[in-house]
Amino acid sequence: MRIFRSLKTAAVLLSVGGLGFGLIGSGVRAAMTDGGSATENIAVGSLHCAVTSTDPSAVVTGNSVTLTSPPILSSSAGYRYVSDVTVTNTGTLPETVHWTFTEGGTLTPGQWSGGGVDALGNPGTMGYTTGTVSLNMTTDIVLPAGGHQTYGAGGNGIGFIWGPLDNTYLGQTASITYTANCGEQPASQISFVGAADAAIAGGTAPKASSVACPTGSPAAGYYPWVSSNTAQWCGNNTFPVSASLASWPATGSFTVTASGGVATVTYTGRTTTAPYEFTGLTNTSSATGSVAPGSNNVVGVLAPTALPLPSGWQVGDMAIAVDYGSGRGNPAGFTGLWNTFSIYGPSDLSWKVLATGDNTITMPAGKGTAIAVFVYHGVAAIGASGWAGGGTYATSPALTLAKPDGSSWVVSLDAASASVSGVNYAGLSNRSSGLAGTHVGAADTNKGVATWPGEVSTTPASGDNYAVELESK
Amino acid sequence: MSIRSHLGIKAATVLLAVGGLGFGMMGTGVHAAFTDAGHATESVSVGTFGIQFVNLSSNCTADGGSGAWTVTCNIPMLTSSAAGSAPISFSIKDTGTIGGSYTVSPGVISGQVTGATQFVDLLPSGVASTPLAAGATSAPVNAGLSWGALVNGNEGQNVSVVYTINATA
Numbered sequence: 001m002r003i004f005r006s007l008k009t010a011a012v013l014l015s016v017g018g019l020g021f022g023l024i025g026s027g028v029r030a031a032m033t034d035g036g037s038a039t040e041n042i043a044v045g046s047l048h049c050a051v052t053s054t055d056p057s058a059v060v061t062g063n064s065v066t067l068t069s070p071p072i073l074s075s076s077a078g079y080r081y082v083s084d085v086t087v088t089n090t091g092t093l094p095e096t097v098h099w100t101f102t103e104g105g106t107l108t109p110g111q112w113s114g115g116g117v118d119a120l121g122n123p124g125t126m127g128y129t130t131g132t133v134s135l136n137m138t139t140d141i142v143l144p145a146g147g148h149q150t151y152g153a154g155g156n157g158i159g160f161i162w163g164p165l166d167n168t169y170l171g172q173t174a175s176i177t178y179t180a181n182c183g184e185q186p187a188s189q190i191s192f193v194g195a196a197d198a199a200i201a202g203g204t205a206p207k208a209s210s211v212a213c214p215t216g217s218p219a220a221g222y223y224p225w226v227s228s229n230t231a232q233w234c235g236n237n238t239f240p241v242s243a244s245l246a247s248w249p250a251t252g253s254f255t256v257t258a259s260g261g262v263a264t265v266t267y268t269g270r271t272t273t274a275p276y277e278f279t280g281l282t283n284t285s286s287a288t289g290s291v292a293p294g295s296n297n298v299v300g301v302l303a304p305t306a307l308p309l310p311s312g313w314q315v316g317d318m319a320i321a322v323d324y325g326s327g328r329g330n331p332a333g334f335t336g337l338w339n340t341f342s343i344y345g346p347s348d349l350s351w352k353v354l355a356t357g358d359n360t361i362t363m364p365a366g367k368g369t370a371i372a373v374f375v376y377h378g379v380a381a382i383g384a385s386g387w388a389g390g391g392t393y394a395t396s397p398a399l400t401l402a403k404p405d406g407s408s409w410v411v412s413l414d415a416a417s418a419s420v421s422g423v424n425y426a427g428l429s430n431r432s433s434g435l436a437g438t439h440v441g442a443a444d445t446n447k448g449v450a451t452w453p454g455e456v457s458t459t460p461a462s463g464d465n466y467a468v469e470l471e472s473k
Numbered sequence: 474m475s476i477r478s479h480l481g482i483k484a485a486t487v488l489l490a491v492g493g494l495g496f497g498m499m500g501t502g503v504h505a506a507f508t509d510a511g512h513a514t515e516s517v518s519v520g521t522f523g524i525q526f527v528n529l530s531s532n533c534t535a536d537g538g539s540g541a542w543t544v545t546c547n548i549p550m551l552t553s554s555a556a557g558s559a560p561i562s563f564s565i566k567d568t569g570t571i572g573g574s575y576t577v578s579p580g581v582i583s584g585q586v587t588g589a590t591q592f593v594d595l596l597p598s599g600v601a602s603t604p605l606a607a608g609a610t611s612a613p614v615n616a617g618l619s620w621g622a623l624v625n626g627n628e629g630q631n632v633s634v635v636y637t638i639n640a641t642a
Contacts, residue, residue: 032522032571032642036542038533039635040561040580040617042592044551046628092629093552184554 045093049143049182055082063087063182069105069126069160069174081129081159086150087180089143094450095182096405097149099137101128104175111168118168125163128176132157137178142185142406142450185406188448188472189378193317194310195442197372197435200323307331307361309354310375317354318379318470323347323371324415324439324463331361331371338387338466347415347464351382372440374411374431376470383408383469388454394423394441394461398454399469406450407472414441416463423459448472520570520607522642527610528564535563542638551623558619560595565611565638572606573642577614580634589626592618594634605640 051065059066070080087097103112110116113127130137131151137158141149152158160174307321321331330336330350338349352358354375383402388395396412412428414420420441421432428443441459445452452467526535526544533546548559565575577600585591596616605611618634 032569032573033640034522034524034539034542035575035637035639036524036526036537036540036544037635037637038526038544038546038561038563038577038614038616039633040546040548040559042548042551042559042618042632044623044627044630044632092550185552187553187555 045145046091047093047095047182047184048089048091049095049097049180050088050090051178051180052086052088053082054084058082058085064177064179066104066175066177067128067159072162072165072169075165075169077125077163079129079159079161081152081155081157083155084150084153085158085178086148087143087182088148089145089182091182092145094142094144094147094185094406096140096142096185098140098181098183099130100179100181101130101137102177102179103128104177105173107169107172107174111172113163118166120166120168122166122168125165126169126174127161127163129157129159129161130178140405142404143182185448185450186472188407188409190407190409190448190470190472191377192429192431192444192446193312193314193375193377195372195374195431195435196308196310197370197437197440198305198308199370199437200305305362305371307371307373309359309361309373313354313358313375314377315354315356318376318382319352319354319358319373320376320411320413320468321348321350321352321371321373322413322415322440322442322466324369324417331373333358333361337382337385337468338464349385349413349466349468351468370437370439372432372435372437372442374413374442376409376411378473379409379470380473381471383471384452385466385468388465388467390462391456391465392460392462394420394425394457394459394463395465396425396428396443396452396455396457396467397465399452399467401450401452401469403469403471404450407448409445409447409470409472410449410452411442411444411468411470412455412457413466413468414457414459414461414463415439415465416441416461418461418463420459420461420463423457423461425455425457428455444470522567522569522571522573522640524575524605524638524640525566525568526563526638527566528562528613530560530562533561533563546617554623554627556619556621556623558595558617560615560617562613562615564613565605565640567605567607567609567640569642570607571642572604572609573640574602574604575611575638575640576600576602577616578637578639580616580618580636582618582632582634584630584632586626586630589630590621590623592620592632592634595619596636599636 049063051060051063053060053065057067057070059068065085067082072078089095089097103109107124107126108115108118109124111118111124111126113124115124117123129152135149135151135157137151143149158178160176309319313319319334321334324347330339330348331352334350334352336348336350338347352361384399386397386399388397394412394414394416396410399410401408401410411431412423412425414423416439419438421435421438423430423432423441423443425443427445429446431442431444432440441461443457452469454467523539524542526542529535529544530546532548533544535542535544537543544561544563546559546561551557567573577596579597579599580594582592582594594616595618596614600614603611614636616634616636618632
């Protein structure tokens with residue numbers, strides 16, 4: 001600023017001088033000026049990779065490494081692996097590595113394994129390998145800038161393997177070239193559309209027509225299951241119970257029969273076909289102890305709950321529903337992904353590709369607390385998913401992504417008795433803070449990722465926690 | 474602060490003019506007379522004029538000094554070959570007490586690569602002379618670059634676009 005003032009002073013003096021000359025002579029116009037420039041700089045990244053091997057028999061050329069079969073001195077089956085093959089990202093951008101394999105040498109196609117038959121009519125027995133089960137070149141990977149991946153380390157899984165050889169192989173040669181095709185990481189087509197939730201309908205008039213047995217632990221023992229007009233306790237159990245309802249004995253055995261989709265519950269000589277709800281049931285044979293009153297111990301189902309969808313959803317969008325406090329049953333048309341009858345929930349996780357008319361989806365679930373739905377656009381499929389329960393803080397479990405090319409999003413979903421709608425995972429975008437209820441939380445990566453190591457939030461909540469991979473279209 | 478120093482200079486100029494007149498009167502002869510005298514002083518205050526860049530879009534920072542103010546916008550490295558754009562915006566504020574006008578030149582792009590996808594100026598006509606009142610802030614100047622799908626020839630490329638802003642009172 002001090003420099004600026006000095007320059008201004010000089011400008012004023014020049015201006016006064018010019019005015020004086022103007023009065024005297026030809027006239028000089030002066031003006032106060034200022035200015036500057038605006039610059040935008042853009043750099044474009046680069047994609048390069050290199051292939052290396054510490055094995056002296058491996059011949060590296062650019063992004064390729066060629067292995068030539070050693071002299072084979074026996075007709076017996078055998079193998080020859082090289083020490084290792086490594087691909088390194090030498091560019092400045094993350095890149096996807098896709099390997100291709102080219103057979104070479106003098107062998108005919110029929111002499112290669114899977115290539116047909118050789119001149120003697122025998123199946124081809126010369127083969128090559130692409131790595132171990134867990135680390136195989138046939139799975140595309142994403143390498144960060146400067147990153148690398150080694151296959152077959154320790155002479156394990158990269159090279160030739162062959163079965164018994166016949167005379168057609170005499171004097172022949174074989175080679176295999178592994179080529180790393182390094183390209184741009186595919187852009188994710190996924191975007192978040194919105195979220196909505198509803199309280200699960202309560203009441204005391206359940207219908208026992210479509211209750212699914214819970215999975216997880218305990219797997220059976222709590223619910224009557226009526227399907228295709230057959231009825232049983234889950235796991236065919238009858239079980240001792242205690243009941244708080246005064247007019248019913250405290251202990252005994254239930255049986256359930258079904259006809260026309262209506263369950264008949266018989267208990268110690270008393271039979272009812274009326275919708276009925278048992279409260280205070282206690283499973284005396286399970287190590288997990290008592291069942292929480294009012295949430296897990298409903299015989300039958302309550303009135304359906306309308307499943308809301310956020311505005312802006314389109315046909316083909318992916319909807320993910322999470323209910324807390326029910327633990328059994330998914331919204332109509334939804335595919336169950338997790339049905340968790342844990343001590344933290346229970347809760348359900350399910351998904352559906354939305355179709356015309358889905359704005360009237362209902363959830364035929366039993367007594368519960370709340371359900372929330374999260375809708376995403378541009379999702380091709382559900383990939384990996386995982387569950388983690390308990391803990392001090394809501395925790396997103398680690399996943400091995402089904403599509404680790406960097407285009408998948410990961411959504412972390414939480415269902416807990418504590419408030420988790422504002423769940424905070426560092427680097428993730430919360431998607432549930434605007435919900436009316438607080439028992440369901442969601443946050444996503446808001447971008448494609450190649451890995452998901454899991455993450456612990458800063459939100460205290462011991463509940464059912466899920467992570468779901470959304471594969472991009 | 475700068476106005477005060479201007480006043481000092483103005484006062485000196487007026488005093489010199491009055492002194493010249495006095496010498497002229499004395500040159501015409503000497504007369505005895507009762508005299509009284511006084512003098513009138515005219516003070517002239519000259520305003521200030523200058524600009525600053527404000528309301529910068531993200532990735533942009535302002536710097537510089539009078540006559541050479543700068544806005545520099547560094548866009549994160551492009552990691553996709555997809556077509557796109559990197560719009561930037563800024564406003565020009567008259568920081569003085571005198572109104573004026575400003576112009577913005579079309580962008581001058583450097584770093585284009587022959588045979589590769591070309592980057593395009595988002596402000597190809599610049600901004601014609603536009604009045605700017607004292608203390609006022611201009612409408613946003615929307616500039617930047619756009620590009621079509623990038624090809625291998627664009628890898629590692631560094632592109633810049635420069636706009637020149639002139640302001641006159």
